[in-house]
Amino acid sequence: MAGRRGRWGDDRSGEEARVGAIYKNAARYAKSRHLFEEARKVIPGGVNSTARATWSGWDPHPLFVEGGDGAQLTDVDGNTYLDYLLGLGPMILGHRPKAITKAVVEAIETHGTVFALPMAAEIALAEKLIASVPSLEQVRLCNTGTEAVLYAIRLARAFTGRRKIIRFEGMYHGFSDGVYWSKHPNPETSGSDRAPIPVPQGPGMPASIADSLIILPWNDAALVREVIEREGADIAAVLTEPVMCNTGCILPEPGFLEALREITHKAGVVLIFDEVITGFRLALGGAQAKYGVTPDLSTFAKGLGGGFPVAAMGGRADIMSLVADGTVSMAGTYAGNVIAVSAANAAMATLSEPGLYDRLYEVCDRLRFGLEAVFRDAGIPTRVAGIGPVFQVWFSDHDIRDYRDAARHASHSLFRIWWEEMLERGILFHPGAFENLFVSFAHTVDDVDRTLAAAREVAQIIRNR
Ligand SMILES: Cc1ncc(COP(=O)(O)O)c(C=O)c1O
Incomplete structure (x- = not known):
């Protein structure tokens, strides 16, 4: 059509x-x-x-x-x-939600909102996240899902020294220039079904980014394997929602996520689960807990703050060590602000109820x-x-x-x-x-x-x- x-x-x-x-x-x-x-x-x-x-x-x-x-x-x-x-x-x-609203109001009234200095509550939150989500060994906070994905990609590129990202047609990973491509392109003008071309969301996005993206159809593990066998030396990450929630809802076919895990692991490609929608929603540990597949990095936002703006990106400690030593910068005036942290701490407490x-x-x-x-x-x-x-x-x-x-x-x-x-x-x-x-x-x-x-x-x- x-x-x-x-x-x-x-x-x-x-x-x-x-x-x-x-x-x-x-x-x-x-x-x-x-x-x-x-x-x-x-x-x-x-x-x-x-x-x-x-x-x-x-x-x-x-x-x-x-x-x-x-x-x-x-x-x-x-x-x-x-x-x-x-x-x-x-x-x-x-x-x-009463518990979250109360926690946020109390935190503001007791402490304030933004200090650009760390607070103890951030440690408690990171500990809760790490205890709840299988892949998290370390985690950083930011403000939106867009930021979390942007950081995950930057980190994957820095860690592997490679440039290209595989992402799947029909997904949405936020509105940053690097990934706001091929969300809902016209299939008749966007390359063949097995080799879609990257389609930018609109003008203003540098055309040169197309070169750094490999767009593939979702749920075709054989094709991912073929592309990684061919171009793996240049591929930093496979970025995917573990359940495709931005073209309606499309489940991973049995074995698909497992195959992504196996293929990326073998090729030294970073597997990023964008759990902005699935995180804390499909299970406390997100889709990765529900499906039993552990990515290298993951991103979280919507479910995390009980309605307040907060996001997180985390995963393997050896990859996160590039953030720890400043090699990769994750900045942000509002990252880990009092409202976000108190909301997420309260939400995590509620969501942990057996x-x-x-x-x-x-x-x-x-x-x-x-x-x-x-x-x-x-x-x-x-x-x-x-x-x-x-x-x-x-x-x-x-x-x-x-x-x-x-x-x-x-x-x-x-x-x-x-x-x-x-x-x-x-x-x-x-x-x-x-x-x-x-x-x-x-x-x-x-x-x-x-x-x-x-x-x-x-x-x-x-x-x-
Ligand atoms: C899977 C996914 N990743 C990233 C984002 C971007 O999150 P935000 O709107 O918080 O920037 C969204 C937003 O809908 C999303 O669904």
């Missing part, structure tokens, strides 16, 4: 690049519409991040938020939703399998793909194992109907078919049953359209 080039070079194949859509029930969102019109006068695109923009699916305008509480979010028009957007992932404990993730998976599985049943009963070809608290509904009669499958076979127009009808029934998630639904620890079985009841009605609408 030929794609239409969206802004930022993000080529949403076919239907995703809808322009000029209207909400069926526009009056319901009138105040949001008004605020959006005001916002556009002073904020480019009316929003402060691409993922909230009209061209990312919030078409004709995003909802403006009044506030959140637990699993609920209320917009400025007074509509209340069960929230499966969860701030795109950080609100893993729901909105305004049995918490088992209960989370019970709620999530009820939702995921429930949705599968809803669509099956309605005779609508879908794939409800994901694991535990992160998943997406593909309106597709094909299995989806990599980005190009999704670009070619997932219907964005059906997804839009699904999204808007669910929104009208008080269920919120991102309107982009290539985003995800997130479930928090605050969601209950009753919330899931309410969601499934809404989904049953919407499935009939889709069937009868």
